Amino acid sequence: MSRESCRSLSQEAKRLICDDPVTMASYPDCIMARMSDGDGEYRDVMKFLSVERRADLHKGRVNGMRHLTKRSVVIFVLASFSYHVGVVATDRIVYSCDGNLMVIDVNTGTIVQLTSDRADEWAPTWSTTGAFIVFVSNPYRQEDLFMIASTVEGAIPTRLTSDSANDRDPAWSPIASEILFSSDRDGDFELYVLPLSDAGAVGEVRRITSNESNDVQGDWSPDGQRVVFVSDRTGNNELFILDLADGTVNQLTNHAASDDDPDWSPSGDLIAFSSMRDGNRELYVISADGTGLRRLTSTGAIDWCPSWSADGKQLAYCSFDPVNNYAALHDLMILTLGTGATAKLTSSSADEWFPAWASSTIH
Incomplete structure (x- = not known):
């Protein structure tokens, strides 16, 4: 209707x-x-x-x-x-364009607009089946989490959080109906987990980090046992890994520049992220044990917000070049790791960013 x-x-x-x-x-x-x-x-x-x-x-x-x-x-x-919640093919990417959520088929280039609200919507994350997407929006001024059916054009979002603080950086658990997110509801940004059902939020939000610094941009390991996140607890943004079983936190990166946007690979052995360590924000990859740091992009443009493909062979990311193109907007790019080749996925008159590739858990 x-x-x-x-x-x-x-x-x-x-x-x-x-x-x-x-x-x-x-x-x-x-x-x-x-x-x-x-x-x-x-x-x-x-x-x-x-x-x-x-x-x-x-x-x-x-x-x-x-x-x-x-x-x-x-x-x-x-x-x-007669409704049946289907699954979404792993060749699809959800992203934010001009404040609305869009889904693009990587193979055909077909784009479907998922939302058309007056508030901005960004930072989407897929459910394990691909039937739902959780994202951040600000219709009530502060940033809250919302959920929407991904297979229904014009579906109405469900509000998941309503705290007076800002809730952001959602990441859907690969093994459970839970959302990892960051919030400043306790004064500084910490990581929290929100239990979900198909009807929305259920149960109590639980905090999984607690310190006087900011912990943000969390992402799950494929087995759901660890979380990689960004923290400024050592003075600038670095990557850390939290073991959920015992609460142990280990520092993954250590550099004077800012490391951000971590995304755990489907295989669990690599973490992609963006960094300013070479004077320009580029994409990097590092092993989950802290070894094997490797730079992936060197275009001179600002490359950030990587998202792994389901097979772990490609990364979607957003890029713009304010130096060589004053009127540049963010576009979505695809990087093939085996060859280093890049290809532009989108190009419109609006910013296109925060790509999230359908998870390898979707089948």
Whole structure:
């Protein structure tokens, strides 16, 4: 059921919805369709369904749907559901473009716009099945985490966090329904884990780092037992690895320049990151044991935010060249590690950044 379908309700139904929005907790298999204001936008139309059912209703693929008025609200009675959450091929990359989330098919170049909200949306991360994407947005001024169905065009995001602080850098666990993220809710940025279900956040947020410095940009190891992250606890941004079993933290990099944007390879043996250590932000790779540091790019452009392909043979990243092109915008690039060859994936009149390649856990 699209937004246009929502607007096609009768004026009487719209009036009833606006005049008396009621929480229909006694209708577990129904939803209450209501407007959050009087401008005709049905922002809460999916309120009481699981994510799968919200997505299904939004696409209008519900069997036996009818609506009726009761207790001064419009209730949609759902007889049965035909929706199935599918998986997403690993040749897809989600990214932020002009503040909206887009998904591009690497093989065909086909681009699908996932969101079209007035707030900015960035830093997306895939679920292990590819059915959902968690991202950062700021519709309420502070940065919060949201979740959206990736296989449903025009799906409505679910808000996951609502703390007055900033929540950012989400990373979906490869082995569990958990989101790793950073937040300054305790005064400085620390790493936290948020349990999830298909319907949204469940359980209590737990903090996994605690110090007086900033810990940000965390990413899971493929086995979900360790986390690589960025911290300024030694004076500037360096990479560290946290062992979740015993809480041990080991420093991975040590350089006077800033090391950022770590992304753990699907095989678990390498970590890609960006660094200013050669005077310009370029991409590097290092073994998870701290050996084998290698520079990957040397184009003179600013290259950052790497994301591994599912097979570990390529990296997607964003790049721009403010020196040689004053009007440069961020574009997405693909680097093939075996040959060092690079290719431009996107080129538009807007910044395209924060790429996230569909995970190797998607099958």
